[in-house]
Amino acid sequence: MxxxxxxxxxxxxxxxxxxxxxxxxxxxxxxxxxxxxxxxxxxxxxxxxxxxxxxxxxxxxxxxxxxxxxxxxxxxxxxxxxxxxxxxxxxxxxxxxxxxxxxxxxxxxxxxxxxxxxxxxxxxxxxxxxxxxxxxxxxxxxxxxxxxxxxxxxxxxxxxxxxxxxxxxxxxxxxxxxxxxxxxxxxxxxxxxxxxxxxxxxxxxxxxWPLTEEYPPLIDDGMPDNEQIPRKFEILIEERKINGKIYVQQKLNGVIIGDRLTDNKREKDDFRFHDVFHMSYAVFLGWSPVLRNLLHLKRKSDPIIDENEDGARALLIEEGVSTFIFQRAIDRDFFKGQTQVDYDLLKSIRDFTRGFEVDRCALWQWEKAILEACRIFSELKRYRKGYIAADLISHTLEFRRVPEDRRED
Incomplete structure (x- = not known):
């Protein structure tokens, strides 16, 4: 058909x-x-x-x-x-x-x-x-x-x-x-x-359940190049230990991006690796105010978009959604071996994000973003470091191990 x-x-x-x-x-x-x-x-x-x-x-x-x-x-x-x-x-x-x-x-x-x-x-x-x-x-x-x-x-x-x-x-x-x-x-x-x-x-x-997985145009298509999320990029996510404290550091093209991340919770759950969720949103939804903030890609050329889609509230919404998804993923063993997430989760996310530009994305895109983020997160949890390659054109997110005898300093 x-x-x-x-x-x-x-x-x-x-x-x-x-x-x-x-x-x-x-x-x-x-x-x-x-x-x-x-x-x-x-x-x-x-x-x-x-x-x-x-x-x-x-x-x-x-x-x-x-x-x-x-x-x-x-x-x-x-x-x-x-x-x-x-x-x-x-x-x-x-x-x-x-x-x-x-x-x-x-x-x-x-x-x-x-x-x-x-x-x-x-x-x-x-x-x-x-x-x-x-x-x-x-x-x-x-x-x-x-x-x-x-x-x-x-x-x-x-x-x-x-x-x-x-x-x-x-x-x-x-x-x-x-x-x-x-x-x-x-x-x-x-x-x-x-x-x-x-x-x-x-x-x-x-x-x-789409007949075909037909992605919509990327949300920032038509914006200046310096205000677009890169269509292809690779970030090194690596766990470090200094003075007895464990944290995660991230690098793009050898440059540290963002703050040092910890679990921010007494009961440790490796939430420090959760930025893979923001990368996954960028790949499968074309959306991540958090990633835009990290990479200094806010759309300043359009004051309305800058204020309403790249502003503090949008960042809080994305972080809230990520925390909510993360907790649900813990309860579901990070959806290991599963090809679907429950509809109630997707419906709650739709309610969280209603009125923001990501509202144009279909539920199957959210589902794919969640499942792929959980897959990559599980790799990071196992190896404690790795390169995450994101491709917004082919809509793929891949994990690559860091050789054991090599460390990015």
Missing amino acids: SEIGIRTSGLSPYVALPAELESLENLGISEYQRAAKITDRMRPGIDIPILGLFGEVGSLLAALKKQTRDHPDREKYAASIKEELGDTLWYLANIASRTDQDLDVLAQRTVRSISDWDEVQPNFGTFDDIQSNIKELTQSEFEAILITLAGRVGDLVKDLGSGALTNNRDRLSGHLVDIFGNLLTAADAARISLGEAATANLLKVFSR
Whole structure:
């Protein structure tokens, strides 16, 4: 399947979409189903997507519980509900795809009776065409709708477990129509466009699991050469011991850069080597205010960028993100042997960096930056020194050992 790169407006992630999707605007129901099918990486069968559907409806109820308990602002609450609705819709669409059912047909049957059950149109319109503008509901009324939705999905899971769905597509179809209808009612009650939820869902999925790893242009493309992060560079990171104190020193082209680094913690964890994370961000995200500061590459030619993207707050954000990732990596043995990081980590990072220029980078870029940083960090932890070669053109980060009989003084 061919792909095209789509850069969405503002600071939204840069993602590659299927060529069949010219845009995510006014997404048709059948278009959404086809796109969702492309991203389906679950094992064959319907048991996993049905259980996934059950889990997402549970997440919807959890979001409602948090809203009731914590009373977050409506905008945050709506964003959480929208994401959970989109995830629920994704599983529903893929259950339909795996059983050769059209999502737009199921959508139309949510408002059909027995007498006109088969009166459906091919390639029916958008999600907005089947949503209604019901009156504003009380909290208890909305809760009742979500509980009903959960009950419908529970009935589906019960039939799956009993074998009632085996060779009985009509029974499954009836379940899906009921669930879709209740999902629409829930979206209506929450005053959320299911079309917007579907669009946000695809953007998230393609941002995490791209069809192709197509990097966006580097963030500082077009800036003066002396304000660009070097496209290729190599830094020596080496552990030293002076007067009984251990610290890390870094050199670029034989020149010491930055301050001496220690773990800054009573319980030693080798955080002193953490600057490899900043290098990894530069390679895979094209972003690192910390590295810019170390190399004196602030974009002074543009006062707005200099203040807002290369300033103290951006540095604090990056250091905070790095510390957060580092602690999570410790808990996960630095993701040794793993090819993915958990979505909650990526989502938290996106929340941390929202509004900064790195917001344009996709989740898969963050994932790669984290995994590669952890890989290089593990090498430094083992050998205590080494050359780290960064290539922002080929997007590679490599570790090279320092010969045992050689020391860079």
